[in-house]
Amino acid sequence: MVRSSSYACALLAGALFGCADGGSPVAPAAPASARVAAGAGAGLVQVPTLQTSAEPAGVPGATRRFDITLRFVVPLSAGQRAAFNGAASRWEHVIIGDKPAITGTIPAGFCGLPGVPAFTGTIDDILIDVVVVPIDGPGGALAVSGPCAVRLSDELPAYGIMFFDAADVSDLEQIGLLNDVVTHEMAHVLGFGTLWSFGRSLLADAGGADPTFDGHGANVFFNVLHGAGPVPVENIGGPETADNHWRESVFGNELMTGFIAPGANPLSSVSTASMRDLGYTVAPLSEPYRLPVASASVRALTAAPGLNLTAGEQLIGPVGGIR
Ligand SMILES: [Zn+2]
Structure with missing residues (x-):
């Protein structure tokens, strides 16, 4: 990756x-x-x-x-x-x-x-x-x-x-x-x-159709945000995008997707908890963030074209x- x-x-x-x-x-x-x-x-x-x-x-x-x-x-x-x-x-x-x-x-x-x-x-x-x-x-x-x-x-x-x-x-x-x-x-x-x-196994199904992040902390906070299933990692966009970012179609304007949107790009509790999963000592802090409504029709009306970082x-x- x-x-x-x-x-x-x-x-x-x-x-x-x-x-x-x-x-x-x-x-x-x-x-x-x-x-x-x-x-x-x-x-x-x-x-x-x-x-x-x-x-x-x-x-x-x-x-x-x-x-x-x-x-x-x-x-x-x-x-x-x-x-x-x-x-x-x-x-x-x-x-x-x-x-x-x-x-x-x-x-x-x-x-x-x-x-x-x-x-x-x-x-x-x-x-x-x-x-x-x-x-x-x-x-x-x-x-x-x-x-x-x-x-x-x-x-x-x-x-x-x-x-x-x-x-x-x-x-x-x-x-x-x-x-x-x-x-x-x-x-x-x-x-x-x-x-x-790297000396860890936090990424499941790398290179596959549905890669996910297996860290416990990130999954706890993803669940708190009403996310379903293990934290989805990007599965499209080539090897620099896939397996290395949160999945844009699920996370929207979150900072650690592969796209940066005009306006706010918050660092969510899922991202900060993923740093704990890596081994850092992390404060229970994050920036205000909500998972986008999981409706394709709503997303079509609200999605902002972002910079493909x-x-x-x-x-x-x-x-x-x-x-
Ligand atoms: Zn990146």
Whole structure:
């Protein structure tokens, strides 16, 4: 489910990926490839330059809550920085449990994407590199997102990346959807979709006609919202959409479907509980949300055309583990 795509092929040509003549990506030969197949995790290599350390007392950021640190690799406008910081804040309200700090060096280009410098220092609790560069202009490629290094103790990420096309970031900012899109992509860095089958078995019928999310917490809250049966995962839209998002036909404007709609895109209790199912300590918080009325005729009258987020999205998986 987490894979390379044709636009990433163009993006990464000359980096880790090669491209076939037809533009289809060719699996990279380098062991540093960031692409991980479903069910991976067993072959994860330890990152020797990073190690878990004692929580440094008195150091800013070493709090007892879960902290997301963003590193803006390329300067952004104040408005764009606010959208990214706002997305981090949105998730820090939901995920609250502190993780052990990690100290050391992340080599340059660790995630397999170009232009990302090395990092040396302490990570508490996750470092996300934010790269916004010209890729292919408006539309097309939007973002490459995912976790790059996980703690071996719990297989939750300590380092990840959000690599955006500058033209799309500018357009999304202008129409007021940048914060929602970044919050969505940040969820993938934290493990939504990208770690469901990574050392866990949270996704049932992957690649099938009716994939579902098996996490207990998400199913409890889906039931509270009067959802029927196990939480439906997207089953259409190609490999970047299917198996990695909630099913649009059931969840409508929820943030973690493959579509972002004009107006509100709330983070439901199902999404926040799915983070608990991944292993995070989660606050019992969510944004106001109701499942759409399950009537095709009503949906036809109320459905808003949304931005097909996943058409331009590529998800990546971890390449390294931290002991
Ligand atoms: Zn997505």
